[in-house]
Amino acid sequence: MTITFSELKKKINKKEIDTVLVSLSDMQGRLTGKRVTGKAFLDYVHKETHFCDYxxxxxxxMYTVPGYxxxxxxxxxxxxxxxxxxxTIKVLPWLEKTAIILGDSYDHEGKLPLQHSTRQILKEAIQKANSMGFQPMIGSELEFFLFNQTYDEIHTNHYxxxxxxxxxxxxxxxxxTSKEEPYLRDLRNGLLESGVYVECTKGEAAPGQQEINVVFTDALSMADDHILIKNAAKEIAFQHNKAVSFMAKYKEEVCGCSCHIHNSLFNIKTKKNVFADSKDKMGMSKIFKSYIAGQIEFLSDLSIFLAPNVNSYKRFQEGSFAPTKSAWGIDNRTAGFRLAGHGNSIRIECRVPGSDVNPYLSFAGLILAGLYGIENNLKLEAPISGNLYSNxxxxxxxxxxxxxxDLARKSKLLPKxxxxxVLDHYIHAAEWEQSEYDKSVNDWEHRRYFERT
Incomplete structure (x- = not known):
């Protein structure tokens, strides 16, 4: 459950909690941090602690990359x-007597937020939206593969x-999914008990592929929940002698794993969805249309924030339910942007990110691109119908x-x-990832060249 500091203090004093995970997201969207004793957390760590800025x-x-x-x-x-x-305090029922709290990163003196920290980037995007009278609301759907092997077995067998x-x-x-239910049930109920509002799990479009859906919430809470969901999926799989993978494209022959990002803007005062307009034939407000137009305008330049790894791009295949076109459609799963819902639930689903995405960076990019569209009154082209793969x-x-x-380096939009x-930081991260892959020798090369060259 999500609890207050006062409630946590009571649980620690009653010895119901003895460990607090003080955590944050790294550049890859992984949960990093320290396991702190309950006593130390109450005495002083709840105010601040220190991590290496690397x-x-x-x-x-975890290699120390030069050039930052x-x-x-x-x-x-x-x-x-x-x-x-x-x-952000949550009790984690799948870990004994353990709670978690997420933190914000500051400079050494604790005065200035680190501009390049992932949570800060999203917080600044939200502040921008708030200044315009909007509260960004997001729901992210995560897909993953479930394996009847442990991580150690998989590693020993060289994947x-x-x-x-x-x-x-x-x-x-x-x-x-009934056969997989012992694991899936523990995942759903563990997260629900921790305070993440899980709606469901379901089988997906490949052998062993799963999807977990949660109820939408404000953008920062959703990003915080997103990284916890992924970590929980791995921890609970470990407890069941199983493994899961959130690779965007784990296997050439099957569908990749998506992170569909459903996003909308609510009016801060009225709490109503500003995207809805019952007088419009598609139920879309002018604000909504400009918001989507902004996201489409920025999509290619934003790609390093939506698809951060070499493997991310292997997911974009025709007929795979992963998009290949920068366009929008009405309830069309072949489009990069899908209009979903109706009335007060109307929203845009960005289908581009894979499940390897960092939620803080992708949410921030989409929100800021959409706000740019609103500020500049961008016009939305008509929706595309039919099979966009063949268009x-x-x-x-x-x-x-x-x-x-290359698109990010040359972009005239991203600096806006x-x-x-921040751009230099994450472009450098992408360049390093690419350079490491370029130096690698893989199985494909062995099969193709080892004997026949």
Whole structure:
């Protein structure tokens, strides 16, 4: 459950809680942090603690990547101050006597927020929306693969001969998900008890593929919940001697894993959805149309924030339910942007991100692009109908991380919504990821070249 600091204090004093995970999101959207004793958290850690500032410069392997302005060997890799956000305390029922709290990152003195920290980037996007009278509301749907092996087994086998939890496509299939229910039930109910409003889990469009859906909420809470959902899915799988993967494209022959981002704006005062207009033939307000137009305008340039890894781009295949076109349609799952809902629930679903995305960065990018569209009164083109995969006239989403990096470097749009230091930071992260892949030698190369060259 989500609890107050006072309630946490009582639970610690009653010895119901003895460990507090003081955590934050790194650049990859992973949960990082410390396990703090309940006593220390109450005595002083609830005010602030310190992490090495290299956490926003390391890659997926935790390698100290050179070339960052914010932190390097030249700066000495000092400390950053992390101030726990007391509104984010949750009890985690799947971990014994454990609670979690998320924090915000500041400079060494604890005075200035770190501009390049992922949560701060989203908070500034939300502040921008608030200044315009809007509260961004988001729901993110996460897909993942479930395996009947442990992480250790999979690693020992060099990620070969993986055993998905099903041998057939299980989209909406009740019997197959009944076989997976001991794990899925613990995941749903554990998250629900922790304070994440889970609606459902379901089988998805490939053997072993799952989806978890949660009820939409304000953008910051959704991002916080998103990283907890992914961590919980892994921890609970570990407890069941299983493994899960949130790779965007785990296997060439099957669908990738998406993170569909449903977003809307509510009026701060009335709490009503400003996207709804019953007088419009599509039920869409002018604000909504300009918001979508902004997101479409920015989509290609934003790609490093929506598809951050080399593997992300292997998901964009025709006929795979992953979009290949930068366009919108009415309830059309072949479009990059799908109009969903009606009345007060009307919203736009961005179908571009995979489940490897950092929610703070992707939410921020989409919100800021949409607000740009509103501020500049951008006009929305008519929705595209039919099979967008076969429509050769439409603009394509970037096909590779290299292409996305080039678009971000040359973009005249991104500096209008992000500070230059933030752009430089995340472009550098993408460049490093690409360079590491370019140096690698993989199984495809062995099969193709080992004997025949």
């Amino acid at each position: 956490l926003y410069t390391v890659d997926m392997d 302005k914010s932190s390097s060997w030249d700066t000495g890799y000092g400390d950053m101050t992390v101030k726990p956000d007391l509104k 070969k001969n993986l055993k998905e939890s099903s041998w057939y496509i299980e989209d909406y299939m009740i019997f197959q 050769k006239k439409l603009k394509e989403v970037p096909k590779t991380l290299n292409q996305a990096i 919504i992000f500070p230059q230091d």
